[in-house]
Amino acid sequence: MSRGIHYIDIFNLKASALAEQIVKEFPAENYKFVKGFDNQQFNDFGGGIAQRPNGELVVAASSRKAEGTMYDSWLLGLDASGKMIWNISLGNRFDDIVNKVSISAQNEIYVAGVTGAIIDSLKGQGWLYKLDANGDNIFNQRIDIDEVLDFVVYPDNKILIAGYSKDSKESTFTPNLVKLNANGKKLWSRAYSSKGKVYSLANDASGITYAAAGNWIFAINQEGYLKWDILLDQSIKYTAVDMNANNKLVFAGLNATGVFASAYNIDGEKIWESPIGISENGNIEQIISLPDHSFVLAGTFNNKIKVVHMDEAGGIKSEKEFCLPQGIKLNDLTATDDNFVAISATRLTGKGDLIVFKMGL
Structure with a gap:
């Protein structure tokens, strides 16, 4: 290039x-x-x-x-x-x-x-x-939602897109998923009855995708049908998810006491929950897994970047701040x-x- x-x-x-x-x-x-x-x-x-x-x-x-x-x-x-x-x-x-x-x-670049x-x-x-x-x-494709927040690309180059649509009259958001084929053509879409946004996606080798959508987390198959879903208390807002090589899912966001992370298995059963000692205003925006199966969580808090490194069992290995x-x-x-x-x-x-x-x- x-x-x-x-x-x-x-x-x-x-x-x-x-x-x-x-x-x-x-x-x-x-x-x-x-x-x-x-x-x-x-x-x-x-x-x-x-x-x-x-x-x-x-x-x-x-x-x-x-x-x-x-x-x-x-x-x-x-x-x-x-x-x-x-x-x-x-x-x-x-x-x-x-x-x-x-x-x-295939070394192709996707931007959304x-x-x-x-x-x-x-x-x-x-x-x-x-x-x-x-x-x-x-291809250069418009998607029939208001904003793309995240997406995953499957091995067959089909794409699952997460985001939301906004009702301007009521100032409410509807969670959306849209799936495209390898050429950018829509295969199916879902607009869910709950309110909010689908913030983050993670997928496994079998083609199941896991979603963080505020107080709702769920798993869907490649046809868009729910495998499982969990509706949580309104005080919980999951905004990021990722999966490590051991098929352990970690969701992160805010609850009534502050920033926290939770691990689940692929069947939606909770394994652990860990508080993260961040008190400033903000949220966890991204999670990635590392080759050693640990997780890195990051977000913006009071115009500072916080980076938290957690082991697979939920223990905090390090916390860093960049301002x-x-x-x-x-x-x-x-x-x-x-x-x-x-x-x-x-x-x-x-x-x-x-x-x-x-x-x-």
């Missing part, structure tokens, strides 16, 4: 200079790299991060191509040292807001969020596009090699910057 090559030298120089400022404020950790990306002093924010089979990181954000233009998706390819080796901007007519990026086993939005209101339509390994477009004078927000994180994680964040300046760092746990 070579698009945007004429920008690489100046971007990398700026990335290193911005990183020097950031490292002064960050805690001392086992960093592989810290980089800061500023696209021509435009507002860069949000998105996701994922690792390709060759170890390259793909970072997705929202940015502008020029002053006065709409927001588009901005994709960056980083090598193992955090050096940008390519970048491209892709989007539609109105603002495009990126929430998630994922890489398939909202398209057709106006940035001040963010009212738009769910959106997902797919690129081949060289960055060429395979900047202007504030910082988590975008996403992904597992890399040797129990390292790569984190994408937004520095909350008047014109936000994209921060990417990779560290050991």
Whole structure:
């Protein structure tokens, strides 16, 4: 992928200079790299991060191509040292807001969020596009929900999309799932009677997918039929889920006493529940599992990023906090090699910057 090559030298120089400022404020950790990306002093924010089979990181954000233009998706390819080796901007007519990026086993790139939005209101339509390994477009598909919050790609390249639709009159949200085939065509969709959002998905090798939807957690098969579901107390809000190689599910979010995590088996039976000592306002936004079967939970709390490393039994191995004078927000994180994680964040300046760092746990 070579698009945007004429920008690489100046971007990398700026990335290193911005990183020097950031490292002064960050805690001392086992960093592989810290980089800061500023696209021509435009507002860069949000998105996701994922690792390709060759170890390259793909970072997705929202940015502008020029002053006065709409927001588009901005994709960056980083090598193992955090050096940008390519970048491209892709989007539609109105603002495009990126929430998630994922890489398939075939090294294809999937990006999802909202398209057709106006940035001040963010009212738009769910959106997902797919690129081949060289960055060429395979499909660019609008999804019949208001926003894509997460998605999983199955081994056969079918895609399950999670998000919500909003009733503007009642200001309520309806949880939604949509399944696409490998070419981006809708196979089926579900709009559930409960209120809320489907925040996060995790899937296993058999094709069962597990969902965190506030006070509702559930498992569905590939045809969209429930395998099991649990409706929890209204004080509980699960916003993230992931599964490790031992088929242990961990859900995380908030309950009446604060941030917590719970483990379940694949049949929906609870194994343990563990409180997490975070008292600030915010929520767990992401969970990933590591090769040693442990879990990393992360979220934004009072404009700071909290990262909690938990073992498979629910014990807390470490807790880390990352802050900047202007504030910082988590975008996403992904597992890399040797129990390292790569984190994408937004520095909350008047014109936000994209921060990417990779560290050991």
